Amino acid sequence: MSQEQQKIAVVTGANGFVGSHMCEVLLEQGWHVRAIVRASSQTRWIDGLDLELLRIGLGDVEQLIDAFEGAQVVFHIAGVIKAKDEAAFIAGNVGLTKRVLDAAQACENQPRVVVTSSLAAGSPSPLGSPVDESTPSAPVESYGRSKLRLEEVIKTYHGKVPVTIIRPPAVYGERDTEVFTYFKTVNKGILPLLGFGRKEVSLLYVRDLCHGMLAAAISPKGQDQTYYLADPTIYNWKQLGKLSAKTLDKRTITLRVPHALLYLVGSINEGIAFLTGGLPQLNLEKAGQITQRAWTCSPAKAKRDFGFNQYTPIQEGLKKTLDWYKEQNWL
Numbered sequence: 001m002s003q004e005q006q007k008i009a010v011v012t013g014a015n016g017f018v019g020s021h022m023c024e025v026l027l028e029q030g031w032h033v034r035a036i037v038r039a040s041s042q043t044r045w046i047d048g049l050d051l052e053l054l055r056i057g058l059g060d061v062e063q064l065i066d067a068f069e070g071a072q073v074v075f076h077i078a079g080v081i082k083a084k085d086e087a088a089f090i091a092g093n094v095g096l097t098k099r100v101l102d103a104a105q106a107c108e109n110q111p112r113v114v115v116t117s118s119l120a121a122g123s124p125s126p127l128g129s130p131v132d133e134s135t136p137s138a139p140v141e142s143y144g145r146s147k148l149r150l151e152e153v154i155k156t157y158h159g160k161v162p163v164t165i166i167r168p169p170a171v172y173g174e175r176d177t178e179v180f181t182y183f184k185t186v187n188k189g190i191l192p193l194l195g196f197g198r199k200e201v202s203l204l205y206v207r208d209l210c211h212g213m214l215a216a217a218i219s220p221k222g223q224d225q226t227y228y229l230a231d232p233t234i235y236n237w238k239q240l241g242k243l244s245a246k247t248l249d250k251r252t253i254t255l256r257v258p259h260a261l262l263y264l265v266g267s268i269n270e271g272i273a274f275l276t277g278g279l280p281q282l283n284l285e286k287a288g289q290i291t292q293r294a295w296t297c298s299p300a301k302a303k304r305d306f307g308f309n310q311y312t313p314i315q316e317g318l319k320k321t322l323d324w325y326k327e328q329n330w331l
Contacts, residue, residue, distance in 0.1 A: 008033075012096075015044075120144030
């Protein structure tokens, strides 16, 4: 099939965790994929895929216009998840998104732009009561505030560019390095629990996220809308630890980590980062985020509007993920 007969999708951040899976899902569905990465980006997760690799980054609107022409959808997944301060988060998340939207607006046939935001742009939830799209946003740290600012900028393009915002929760799967830290700890025989109360979390397997983003992109109802995509089941960290340990065939001991200790470590890490210029995995803001009682969300609106479903049961998703980590000698 020629490119003219195929539907064309552009993926920014195509070499990353979610972006690389998005490319795979699109190719499986018969799309022609234009994968945008930076000139210096490592592309091991997409090497060998039958796609059009564009090493142009997101700095030049004219280059983006050329990349977007003829495409039906742009999946804007590139962004910043670690930065030294809020200004850097805004530059990486808001500034890049504005360029993508400007380029889409300038195209003769405007593509639908699907932008990956985050549950962090919303708010923590009460136990047993997940947030939805009507819940007021109240992010608790710089990353979440930058994502909310991104969403506010997107809304100024309504009526100019067809846009859909996706707010995923914690996403796990092959190639992830964030939730991986938790699995690595469980693999060492330790089941870490933060604080002394119950904590709840929404999760989503990465390929389910990608299928949901594609469904949102082609849904007429999805234009100018915001959606939470998540496994409808709410989990607590003790459950997840036991499921992970069972999958890994590990016996574990439970280690309760007081909130005060997390804040102390976060403070020390910030001091070290100030001296070295590094970006610590745990700082005071991160401590404030992970000590919330619940980060949960409801996918009901997405199910209603375009039939979103969680296709991968948690046990299957964990097995695929943990088996991959073992194959790669990460565990």
